[in-house]
Amino acid sequence: MIQYIKDLFSGIWNLLQGMKITMINFIRKPITECYPENRGTKVYAERFRGELTMPHNANNEHKCTGCGICQMNCPNGTITVKTKQITTDDGKTKKILDQYLYDLGSCTFCGLCTMGCPQKAIVWSNNFEHSVYRRATLVKQLNKEGSKLEEKKVVAPQQEEKKVINSNTNQQQ
Amino acid sequence: MSLELENVVKLAHDGLTSSLPGWAAAAIEYVLVGVLLLALYCVLALILIFLERKICARFQCRLGPNRVGPWGSLQLIADMVKILLKEIVKISKSDKLLYYVAIFLAIIGSFCTFGALQFGKGLACIDFNVGIFYILAISSLGVIGILLAGWSSNNKYTLIGAMRSGAQLISYELSAGISILTMVILAGSLNISDIINGQENAWFIFQAPLPALIAFIIYLIAGHAETNRGPFDLPEAESELTAGYHTEYSGIQYGFFYLAEYLNMFIIAGVATTVFLGGWQPFHIHADWASGFNHVMDYIPSYIWFLGKAFSLVLLSLWVRWTFPRLRIDQLLHLEWKILMPISLLNMLVMAVWVLIF
Incomplete structure:
Protein backbone atom coordinates (compact mmCIF):
# COMPACT_ATOMS: atom_id res chain seq x y z
CA MET A 1 0.00 0.00 0.00
CA ILE A 2 2.82 2.39 0.90
CA GLN A 3 4.58 1.40 -2.29
CA TYR A 4 1.38 2.12 -4.22
CA ILE A 5 1.12 5.64 -2.86
CA LYS A 6 4.82 6.21 -3.39
CA ASP A 7 4.53 5.06 -7.02
CA LEU A 8 1.51 7.27 -7.52
CA PHE A 9 3.22 10.44 -6.35
CA SER A 10 6.52 9.72 -8.07
CA GLY A 11 4.54 9.07 -11.25
CA ILE A 12 2.74 12.39 -10.97
CA TRP A 13 6.06 14.11 -10.25
CA ASN A 14 7.62 12.57 -13.36
CA LEU A 15 4.68 13.62 -15.52
CA LEU A 16 4.91 17.17 -14.22
CA GLN A 17 8.61 17.28 -15.03
CA GLY A 18 7.87 16.17 -18.58
CA MET A 19 5.24 18.87 -18.89
CA LYS A 20 7.71 21.43 -17.56
CA ILE A 21 10.17 20.56 -20.30
CA THR A 22 7.57 20.88 -23.05
CA MET A 23 6.43 24.19 -21.57
CA ILE A 24 9.99 25.50 -21.73
CA ASN A 25 10.05 24.55 -25.38
CA PHE A 26 6.66 26.17 -25.89
CA ILE A 27 7.91 29.49 -24.57
CA ARG A 28 11.17 29.33 -26.48
CA LYS A 29 11.51 31.16 -29.78
CA PRO A 30 10.81 28.81 -32.70
CA ILE A 31 13.93 27.82 -34.57
CA THR A 32 12.21 27.66 -37.94
CA GLU A 33 13.77 29.92 -40.57
CA CYS A 34 11.34 31.67 -42.87
CA TYR A 35 13.71 31.20 -45.78
CA PRO A 36 12.74 33.43 -48.69
CA GLU A 37 11.83 36.28 -46.34
CA ASN A 38 15.08 36.28 -44.37
CA ARG A 39 17.32 36.10 -47.45
CA GLY A 40 19.05 39.39 -46.82
CA THR A 41 19.29 39.19 -43.06
CA LYS A 42 20.19 35.57 -42.35
CA ASN A 59 42.94 44.21 -60.35
CA ASN A 60 41.23 41.02 -61.51
CA GLU A 61 44.01 38.86 -60.16
CA HIS A 62 43.67 35.46 -58.50
CA LYS A 63 46.15 33.38 -56.54
CA CYS A 64 45.86 30.11 -58.45
CA THR A 65 49.14 28.94 -59.94
CA GLY A 66 47.51 26.06 -61.73
CA CYS A 67 49.41 23.45 -59.74
CA GLY A 68 46.53 20.96 -59.89
CA ILE A 69 46.68 19.71 -56.29
CA CYS A 70 42.99 20.39 -55.90
CA GLN A 71 42.25 18.34 -59.01
CA MET A 72 44.25 15.43 -57.62
CA ASN A 73 42.65 15.74 -54.20
CA CYS A 74 39.12 15.78 -55.54
CA PRO A 75 37.61 12.32 -54.94
CA ASN A 76 35.08 12.49 -57.75
CA GLY A 77 36.60 14.55 -60.51
CA THR A 78 34.69 17.71 -59.84
CA ILE A 79 37.62 20.01 -60.55
CA THR A 80 39.43 20.29 -63.86
CA VAL A 81 42.42 22.61 -63.99
CA LYS A 82 43.44 23.53 -67.53
CA THR A 83 46.82 25.20 -67.89
CA LYS A 84 48.66 26.74 -70.79
CA GLN A 85 52.28 27.62 -71.54
CA ILE A 86 53.18 31.25 -72.08
CA THR A 87 56.42 33.04 -72.67
CA THR A 88 57.07 35.92 -70.34
CA ASP A 89 58.69 39.23 -71.37
CA ASP A 90 62.13 38.11 -70.26
CA GLY A 91 61.96 35.02 -72.45
CA LYS A 92 61.07 32.38 -69.83
CA THR A 93 58.42 29.76 -70.52
CA LYS A 94 55.82 29.69 -67.79
CA LYS A 95 52.79 27.55 -67.05
CA ILE A 96 49.73 29.56 -66.04
CA LEU A 97 46.10 28.83 -65.36
CA ASP A 98 43.87 28.82 -68.39
CA GLN A 99 40.52 27.55 -67.15
CA TYR A 100 39.50 26.41 -63.69
CA LEU A 101 36.37 24.28 -64.23
CA TYR A 102 34.24 23.31 -61.27
CA ASP A 103 31.32 20.93 -61.74
CA LEU A 104 28.86 21.77 -58.97
CA GLY A 105 26.71 18.81 -59.96
CA SER A 106 29.23 16.24 -58.77
CA CYS A 107 30.71 18.15 -55.83
CA THR A 108 30.21 16.52 -52.42
CA PHE A 109 31.48 19.57 -50.53
CA CYS A 110 34.14 17.50 -48.76
CA GLY A 111 36.57 20.41 -48.74
CA LEU A 112 39.70 18.45 -49.66
CA CYS A 113 40.47 20.91 -52.46
CA THR A 114 40.61 23.99 -50.25
CA MET A 115 42.50 22.10 -47.54
CA GLY A 116 45.22 21.10 -49.96
CA CYS A 117 45.57 24.38 -51.80
CA PRO A 118 49.06 25.78 -51.07
CA GLN A 119 48.16 29.29 -52.27
CA LYS A 120 44.71 29.48 -50.57
CA ALA A 121 43.46 30.39 -54.02
CA ILE A 122 40.09 28.66 -53.67
CA VAL A 123 37.70 29.16 -50.77
CA TRP A 124 34.16 28.18 -49.88
CA SER A 125 31.44 30.77 -50.15
CA ASN A 126 28.14 30.76 -48.30
CA ASN A 127 25.99 30.93 -51.38
CA PHE A 128 23.74 27.86 -51.45
CA GLU A 129 21.15 28.87 -54.03
CA HIS A 130 22.44 26.66 -56.80
CA SER A 131 19.36 25.69 -58.71
CA VAL A 132 19.61 26.07 -62.48
CA TYR A 133 17.55 24.82 -65.38
CA ARG A 134 20.18 22.76 -67.19
CA ARG A 135 22.81 20.44 -65.90
CA ALA A 136 25.44 21.94 -68.16
CA THR A 137 25.02 25.26 -66.34
CA LEU A 138 26.32 23.66 -63.19
CA VAL A 139 29.82 23.44 -64.66
CA LYS A 140 31.33 26.76 -63.71
CA GLN A 141 34.55 28.46 -64.66
CA LEU A 142 35.94 29.93 -61.46
CA ASN A 143 38.67 32.19 -62.87
CA LYS A 144 37.27 35.29 -64.47
CA GLU A 145 37.95 36.26 -68.06
CA GLY A 146 41.27 38.02 -68.51
CA SER A 147 42.38 37.42 -64.93
CA LYS A 148 45.99 36.69 -64.16
CA LEU A 149 48.11 35.42 -61.31
CA GLU A 150 48.58 37.80 -58.42
CA GLU A 151 52.24 38.80 -58.25
CA LYS A 152 53.90 37.86 -54.99
CA LYS A 153 55.30 40.71 -52.95
CA VAL A 154 57.87 38.51 -51.28
CA VAL A 155 61.62 38.23 -51.46
CA ALA A 156 63.23 36.29 -54.25
CA PRO A 157 64.60 33.15 -52.47
CA GLN A 158 61.20 32.16 -51.19
CA GLN A 159 59.81 32.50 -54.66
CA GLU A 160 62.54 30.20 -55.92
CA GLU A 161 61.59 27.66 -53.33
CA LYS A 162 57.93 27.84 -54.28
CA LYS A 163 58.83 27.30 -57.90
CA VAL A 164 60.68 24.13 -57.02
CA ILE A 165 57.72 22.80 -55.14
CA ASN A 166 55.46 23.67 -58.01
CA SER A 167 57.62 21.94 -60.55
CA ASN A 168 57.77 18.88 -58.34
CA THR A 169 54.03 18.65 -58.13
CA ASN A 170 53.79 19.09 -61.85
CA GLN A 171 56.08 16.17 -62.35
CA GLN A 172 53.95 14.02 -60.11
CA GLN A 173 50.99 14.96 -62.17
CA MET B 1 -25.72 43.45 -19.77
CA SER B 2 -26.19 44.42 -23.36
CA LEU B 3 -23.49 42.01 -24.48
CA GLU B 4 -25.44 38.95 -23.38
CA LEU B 5 -27.04 36.91 -26.15
CA GLU B 6 -29.93 36.04 -23.84
CA ASN B 7 -31.88 39.11 -24.96
CA VAL B 8 -31.40 38.30 -28.64
CA VAL B 9 -32.73 34.81 -28.07
CA LYS B 10 -35.69 36.14 -26.12
CA LEU B 11 -36.41 38.72 -28.82
CA ALA B 12 -36.36 36.07 -31.55
CA HIS B 13 -38.59 33.80 -29.49
CA ASP B 14 -41.12 36.54 -28.76
CA GLY B 15 -41.15 37.65 -32.38
CA LEU B 16 -41.81 34.15 -33.62
CA THR B 17 -44.49 33.25 -31.09
CA SER B 18 -46.37 36.52 -31.51
CA SER B 19 -46.79 36.20 -35.28
CA LEU B 20 -47.02 32.43 -35.74
CA PRO B 21 -49.04 29.58 -34.21
CA GLY B 22 -47.20 27.74 -31.47
CA TRP B 23 -46.32 24.61 -33.46
CA ALA B 24 -44.90 26.61 -36.39
CA ALA B 25 -42.82 28.82 -34.11
CA ALA B 26 -41.49 25.75 -32.33
CA ALA B 27 -40.62 24.05 -35.63
CA ILE B 28 -38.78 27.13 -36.90
CA GLU B 29 -36.94 27.44 -33.61
CA TYR B 30 -35.84 23.80 -33.71
CA VAL B 31 -34.48 24.23 -37.22
CA LEU B 32 -32.78 27.52 -36.37
CA VAL B 33 -31.15 26.13 -33.24
CA GLY B 34 -30.01 23.05 -35.14
CA VAL B 35 -28.48 25.10 -37.94
CA LEU B 36 -26.79 27.43 -35.49
CA LEU B 37 -25.37 24.53 -33.53
CA LEU B 38 -24.11 22.85 -36.69
CA ALA B 39 -22.44 26.07 -37.79
CA LEU B 40 -20.87 26.49 -34.36
CA TYR B 41 -19.76 22.86 -34.47
CA CYS B 42 -17.95 23.32 -37.78
CA VAL B 43 -16.42 26.68 -36.86
CA LEU B 44 -15.19 25.34 -33.52
CA ALA B 45 -13.70 22.32 -35.29
CA LEU B 46 -11.80 24.59 -37.67
CA ILE B 47 -10.58 26.75 -34.79
CA LEU B 48 -9.55 23.71 -32.80
CA ILE B 49 -7.62 22.15 -35.68
CA PHE B 50 -5.87 25.43 -36.35
CA LEU B 51 -5.07 25.82 -32.67
CA GLU B 52 -3.76 22.29 -32.47
CA ARG B 53 -1.48 22.76 -35.46
CA LYS B 54 -0.12 26.06 -34.22
CA ILE B 55 0.37 24.92 -30.66
CA CYS B 56 1.89 21.55 -31.42
CA ALA B 57 4.28 23.46 -33.66
CA ARG B 58 5.27 25.69 -30.77
CA PHE B 59 5.82 22.66 -28.54
CA GLN B 60 8.24 21.36 -31.15
CA CYS B 61 9.91 24.75 -31.63
CA ARG B 62 8.38 25.13 -35.07
CA LEU B 63 6.17 27.86 -36.49
CA GLY B 64 3.32 25.78 -37.83
CA PRO B 65 1.27 26.77 -40.87
CA ASN B 66 2.31 30.32 -41.85
CA ARG B 67 2.09 30.54 -45.65
CA VAL B 68 -1.62 30.61 -46.53
CA GLY B 69 -3.24 33.78 -45.31
CA PRO B 70 -2.15 35.82 -42.31
CA TRP B 71 -0.37 33.51 -39.81
CA GLY B 72 -1.54 30.57 -41.90
CA SER B 73 -5.15 31.07 -40.89
CA LEU B 74 -6.48 30.16 -44.34
CA GLN B 75 -4.56 26.88 -44.35
CA LEU B 76 -7.50 25.19 -42.65
CA ILE B 77 -9.93 26.41 -45.32
CA ALA B 78 -7.60 25.05 -47.98
CA ASP B 79 -7.36 21.72 -46.17
CA MET B 80 -11.12 21.56 -45.78
CA VAL B 81 -11.67 22.16 -49.48
CA LYS B 82 -9.06 19.52 -50.26
CA ILE B 83 -10.71 16.94 -48.04
CA LEU B 84 -14.13 17.70 -49.55
CA LEU B 85 -12.83 17.22 -53.08
CA LYS B 86 -11.15 13.89 -52.38
CA GLU B 87 -12.56 10.67 -53.74
CA ILE B 88 -14.62 8.50 -51.41
CA VAL B 89 -13.01 5.09 -51.78
CA LYS B 90 -15.46 2.19 -51.89
CA ILE B 91 -14.22 -0.99 -50.25
CA SER B 92 -15.48 -3.95 -52.27
CA LYS B 93 -15.43 -6.52 -49.47
CA SER B 94 -16.75 -4.34 -46.68
CA ASP B 95 -20.09 -4.46 -44.94
CA LYS B 96 -21.56 -1.63 -47.04
CA LEU B 97 -24.43 -0.51 -44.83
CA LEU B 98 -22.47 -0.47 -41.57
CA TYR B 99 -19.48 1.08 -43.33
CA TYR B 100 -21.54 4.09 -44.35
CA VAL B 101 -23.61 4.29 -41.16
CA ALA B 102 -20.60 4.19 -38.81
CA ILE B 103 -19.40 7.71 -39.57
CA PHE B 104 -22.82 9.16 -38.88
CA LEU B 105 -23.06 7.33 -35.56
CA ALA B 106 -19.69 8.72 -34.55
CA ILE B 107 -20.61 12.27 -35.43
CA ILE B 108 -24.19 12.08 -34.07
CA GLY B 109 -22.85 10.98 -30.69
CA SER B 110 -20.49 13.91 -30.63
CA PHE B 111 -23.03 16.41 -31.93
CA CYS B 112 -25.79 15.46 -29.49
CA THR B 113 -23.39 15.93 -26.59
CA PHE B 114 -22.32 19.24 -28.05
CA GLY B 115 -25.93 20.38 -28.14
CA ALA B 116 -26.36 19.68 -24.44
CA LEU B 117 -23.63 22.10 -23.40
CA GLN B 118 -24.70 25.49 -22.10
CA PHE B 119 -22.69 28.12 -23.90
CA GLY B 120 -23.89 31.10 -21.94
CA LYS B 121 -26.65 32.61 -19.86
CA GLY B 122 -29.91 31.52 -21.48
CA LEU B 123 -28.12 29.67 -24.26
CA ALA B 124 -29.20 26.14 -23.34
CA CYS B 125 -30.68 23.95 -26.07
CA ILE B 126 -31.31 20.82 -24.04
CA ASP B 127 -32.08 21.41 -20.41
CA PHE B 128 -33.95 18.81 -18.40
CA ASN B 129 -33.76 17.10 -15.05
CA VAL B 130 -31.17 14.45 -15.99
CA GLY B 131 -29.03 16.62 -18.25
CA ILE B 132 -25.63 15.49 -17.01
CA PHE B 133 -26.74 11.87 -17.22
CA TYR B 134 -27.82 12.51 -20.80
CA ILE B 135 -24.36 13.91 -21.61
CA LEU B 136 -22.64 10.86 -20.13
CA ALA B 137 -24.95 8.49 -21.99
CA ILE B 138 -24.95 10.12 -25.39
CA SER B 139 -21.22 10.82 -25.47
CA SER B 140 -20.62 7.08 -25.25
CA LEU B 141 -22.64 6.59 -28.41
CA GLY B 142 -19.70 7.66 -30.53
CA VAL B 143 -17.81 4.48 -29.69
CA ILE B 144 -20.49 2.44 -31.46
CA GLY B 145 -19.60 4.33 -34.61
CA ILE B 146 -15.92 3.60 -34.04
CA LEU B 147 -16.55 -0.10 -33.38
CA LEU B 148 -18.77 -0.40 -36.45
CA ALA B 149 -16.24 1.45 -38.59
CA GLY B 150 -13.52 -0.91 -37.49
CA TRP B 151 -15.64 -4.00 -37.99
CA SER B 152 -17.22 -3.13 -41.32
CA SER B 153 -14.00 -2.01 -43.02
CA ASN B 154 -12.89 -5.65 -43.13
CA ASN B 155 -9.32 -4.82 -42.29
CA LYS B 156 -7.22 -6.09 -39.41
CA TYR B 157 -5.83 -2.68 -38.52
CA THR B 158 -9.25 -1.09 -38.26
CA LEU B 159 -10.59 -4.00 -36.25
CA ILE B 160 -7.72 -3.92 -33.75
CA GLY B 161 -8.05 -0.15 -33.47
CA ALA B 162 -11.79 -0.36 -32.89
CA MET B 163 -11.44 -3.07 -30.26
CA ARG B 164 -8.83 -1.04 -28.42
CA SER B 165 -11.08 1.99 -28.59
CA GLY B 166 -13.96 -0.01 -27.18
CA ALA B 167 -11.90 -1.38 -24.29
CA GLN B 168 -10.52 2.06 -23.59
CA LEU B 169 -13.87 3.82 -23.61
CA ILE B 170 -15.60 1.22 -21.44
CA SER B 171 -12.80 1.44 -18.89
CA TYR B 172 -12.41 5.18 -18.75
CA GLU B 173 -16.11 5.94 -18.90
CA LEU B 174 -16.29 4.47 -15.40
CA SER B 175 -13.94 6.87 -13.69
CA ALA B 176 -15.23 9.79 -15.75
CA GLY B 177 -18.76 8.92 -14.68
CA ILE B 178 -17.77 8.46 -11.05
CA SER B 179 -15.95 11.77 -10.90
CA ILE B 180 -18.98 13.54 -12.38
CA LEU B 181 -21.15 11.70 -9.88
CA THR B 182 -18.88 13.04 -7.14
CA MET B 183 -19.74 16.54 -8.25
CA VAL B 184 -23.42 15.67 -8.57
CA ILE B 185 -23.31 14.77 -4.87
CA LEU B 186 -22.02 18.27 -4.18
CA ALA B 187 -24.51 19.94 -6.52
CA GLY B 188 -27.43 17.83 -5.40
CA SER B 189 -28.92 17.84 -8.89
CA LEU B 190 -28.47 16.21 -12.29
CA ASN B 191 -29.90 19.24 -14.05
CA ILE B 192 -27.19 21.20 -15.86
CA SER B 193 -28.84 24.55 -15.14
CA ASP B 194 -29.02 23.75 -11.45
CA ILE B 195 -25.40 22.65 -11.44
CA ILE B 196 -24.32 25.91 -13.06
CA ASN B 197 -26.54 28.07 -10.87
CA GLY B 198 -25.14 26.34 -7.79
CA GLN B 199 -21.74 27.75 -8.68
CA GLU B 200 -22.75 31.38 -8.74
CA ASN B 201 -20.86 32.33 -5.59
CA ALA B 202 -17.96 29.96 -5.96
CA TRP B 203 -17.10 27.35 -8.54
CA PHE B 204 -17.42 23.77 -7.36
CA ILE B 205 -13.68 23.33 -7.51
CA PHE B 206 -13.41 26.01 -4.80
CA GLN B 207 -16.44 24.88 -2.83
CA ALA B 208 -14.91 21.53 -1.91
CA PRO B 209 -11.25 22.00 -2.78
CA LEU B 210 -9.79 18.57 -2.03
CA PRO B 211 -12.31 16.07 -3.43
CA ALA B 212 -13.33 18.38 -6.27
CA LEU B 213 -9.76 18.89 -7.38
CA ILE B 214 -9.09 15.14 -7.38
CA ALA B 215 -12.31 14.53 -9.28
CA PHE B 216 -11.38 17.30 -11.73
CA ILE B 217 -7.98 15.77 -12.48
CA ILE B 218 -9.43 12.28 -12.80
CA TYR B 219 -12.15 13.56 -15.10
CA LEU B 220 -9.58 15.33 -17.27
CA ILE B 221 -7.45 12.19 -17.55
CA ALA B 222 -10.42 9.92 -18.23
CA GLY B 223 -11.98 12.38 -20.63
CA HIS B 224 -8.71 12.77 -22.45
CA ALA B 225 -8.56 8.99 -22.81
CA GLU B 226 -12.12 8.90 -24.13
CA THR B 227 -11.25 11.25 -26.95
CA ASN B 228 -8.59 8.78 -28.18
CA ARG B 229 -5.91 11.42 -28.17
CA GLY B 230 -2.58 12.14 -26.64
CA PRO B 231 -0.88 9.42 -24.69
CA PHE B 232 -4.06 7.37 -25.04
CA ASP B 233 -4.19 7.27 -28.84
CA LEU B 234 -3.92 3.49 -29.04
CA PRO B 235 -6.95 3.13 -31.32
CA GLU B 236 -5.17 5.06 -34.04
CA ALA B 237 -1.57 4.36 -33.11
CA GLU B 238 -0.09 5.30 -36.46
CA SER B 239 3.14 3.42 -35.94
CA GLU B 240 1.34 0.12 -35.42
CA LEU B 241 -2.11 0.45 -36.96
CA THR B 242 -1.67 2.90 -39.87
CA ALA B 243 -4.62 5.05 -38.79
CA GLY B 244 -6.59 2.64 -36.61
CA TYR B 245 -10.34 2.45 -37.08
CA HIS B 246 -10.50 5.03 -39.88
CA THR B 247 -7.77 3.50 -42.04
CA GLU B 248 -10.18 2.64 -44.85
CA TYR B 249 -12.05 5.93 -44.89
CA SER B 250 -11.18 8.76 -47.20
CA GLY B 251 -12.37 12.19 -48.19
CA ILE B 252 -15.33 13.59 -46.31
CA GLN B 253 -15.87 10.34 -44.39
CA TYR B 254 -12.43 10.65 -42.89
CA GLY B 255 -13.18 14.32 -42.35
CA PHE B 256 -16.19 13.38 -40.22
CA PHE B 257 -14.07 11.22 -37.92
CA TYR B 258 -11.53 14.00 -37.71
CA LEU B 259 -14.23 16.52 -36.87
CA ALA B 260 -15.75 14.27 -34.22
CA GLU B 261 -12.36 13.66 -32.63
CA TYR B 262 -11.59 17.37 -32.30
CA LEU B 263 -15.06 18.27 -31.11
CA ASN B 264 -14.91 15.49 -28.52
CA MET B 265 -11.86 17.22 -27.14
CA PHE B 266 -13.86 20.44 -26.85
CA ILE B 267 -16.86 18.62 -25.38
CA ILE B 268 -14.74 17.05 -22.63
CA ALA B 269 -13.38 20.51 -21.87
CA GLY B 270 -16.91 21.94 -21.94
CA VAL B 271 -18.32 19.33 -19.57
CA ALA B 272 -15.37 19.79 -17.22
CA THR B 273 -16.02 23.53 -17.35
CA THR B 274 -19.70 23.05 -16.60
CA VAL B 275 -19.25 20.65 -13.73
CA PHE B 276 -16.06 21.91 -12.09
CA LEU B 277 -15.34 25.45 -13.24
CA GLY B 278 -18.78 26.97 -13.03
CA GLY B 279 -19.88 26.79 -16.68
CA TRP B 280 -20.62 30.30 -17.89
CA GLN B 281 -20.57 31.74 -14.35
CA PRO B 282 -18.01 34.51 -13.94
CA PHE B 283 -15.29 34.24 -11.33
CA HIS B 284 -16.68 35.59 -8.10
CA ILE B 285 -15.14 35.98 -4.69
CA HIS B 286 -17.82 35.45 -2.10
CA ALA B 287 -16.87 38.19 0.34
CA ASP B 288 -18.01 41.70 1.22
CA TRP B 289 -14.83 43.46 0.16
CA ALA B 290 -14.86 41.86 -3.29
CA SER B 291 -18.12 43.29 -4.61
CA GLY B 292 -16.33 45.70 -6.94
CA PHE B 293 -14.24 42.89 -8.34
CA ASN B 294 -17.37 40.78 -8.81
CA HIS B 295 -19.02 43.62 -10.72
CA VAL B 296 -16.07 43.89 -13.09
CA MET B 297 -16.21 40.15 -13.67
CA ASP B 298 -19.94 40.43 -14.42
CA TYR B 299 -19.24 42.77 -17.30
CA ILE B 300 -17.52 40.01 -19.27
CA PRO B 301 -20.28 38.21 -21.21
CA SER B 302 -21.12 34.72 -20.05
CA TYR B 303 -20.32 33.00 -23.37
CA ILE B 304 -16.83 34.51 -23.25
CA TRP B 305 -16.41 33.00 -19.80
CA PHE B 306 -17.53 29.61 -21.01
CA LEU B 307 -15.42 29.60 -24.17
CA GLY B 308 -12.42 30.98 -22.28
CA LYS B 309 -12.54 28.25 -19.66
CA ALA B 310 -13.21 25.53 -22.20
CA PHE B 311 -10.35 26.67 -24.42
CA SER B 312 -7.94 26.82 -21.48
CA LEU B 313 -8.80 23.20 -20.76
CA VAL B 314 -8.32 22.40 -24.44
CA LEU B 315 -4.87 23.96 -24.22
CA LEU B 316 -4.11 21.80 -21.21
CA SER B 317 -5.16 18.74 -23.16
CA LEU B 318 -2.96 19.78 -26.08
CA TRP B 319 -0.07 20.28 -23.69
CA VAL B 320 -0.55 16.78 -22.32
CA ARG B 321 -0.95 15.34 -25.78
CA TRP B 322 2.30 16.76 -27.09
CA THR B 323 4.28 15.83 -23.99
CA PHE B 324 3.75 12.19 -23.19
CA PRO B 325 4.54 9.05 -25.16
CA ARG B 326 1.82 6.56 -25.99
CA LEU B 327 0.85 3.99 -23.36
CA ARG B 328 0.84 0.26 -23.98
CA ILE B 329 -2.58 -1.40 -23.77
CA ASP B 330 -1.73 -3.10 -20.46
CA GLN B 331 -0.44 0.16 -19.00
CA LEU B 332 -3.62 1.84 -20.17
CA LEU B 333 -5.84 -0.65 -18.38
CA HIS B 334 -3.54 -0.67 -15.34
CA LEU B 335 -3.88 3.11 -15.07
CA GLU B 336 -7.64 2.91 -15.17
CA TRP B 337 -8.49 -0.16 -13.11
CA LYS B 338 -5.75 0.00 -10.50
CA ILE B 339 -5.22 3.74 -10.09
CA LEU B 340 -7.98 6.03 -11.32
CA MET B 341 -10.90 3.77 -10.46
CA PRO B 342 -10.07 3.09 -6.77
CA ILE B 343 -9.06 6.69 -6.21
CA SER B 344 -12.25 8.05 -7.73
CA LEU B 345 -14.39 5.64 -5.69
CA LEU B 346 -12.57 6.70 -2.52
CA ASN B 347 -12.90 10.31 -3.60
CA MET B 348 -16.66 9.91 -3.98
CA LEU B 349 -16.78 8.68 -0.39
CA VAL B 350 -14.73 11.67 0.76
CA MET B 351 -17.08 13.99 -1.11
CA ALA B 352 -20.15 12.39 0.47
CA VAL B 353 -18.63 12.88 3.93
CA TRP B 354 -17.67 16.44 3.00
CA VAL B 355 -21.23 17.24 1.93
CA LEU B 356 -22.58 15.70 5.14
CA ILE B 357 -20.23 17.70 7.37
CA PHE B 358 -20.25 21.13 5.69
Missing part, protein backbone atom coordinates in the same frame (compact mmCIF):
# COMPACT_ATOMS: atom_id res chain seq x y z
CA VAL A 43 23.74 35.15 -41.05
CA TYR A 44 25.43 31.93 -42.07
CA ALA A 45 28.20 30.16 -40.25
CA GLU A 46 31.59 31.14 -41.58
CA ARG A 47 32.60 27.56 -42.33
CA PHE A 48 29.37 26.71 -44.15
CA ARG A 49 30.30 25.19 -47.50
CA GLY A 50 27.99 26.62 -50.12
CA GLU A 51 30.04 26.50 -53.29
CA LEU A 52 33.65 26.71 -54.34
CA THR A 53 34.88 30.16 -55.39
CA MET A 54 38.14 31.70 -56.43
CA PRO A 55 38.46 35.17 -54.96
CA HIS A 56 39.77 37.87 -57.27
CA ASN A 57 41.19 41.16 -56.09
CA ALA A 58 40.42 44.59 -57.51
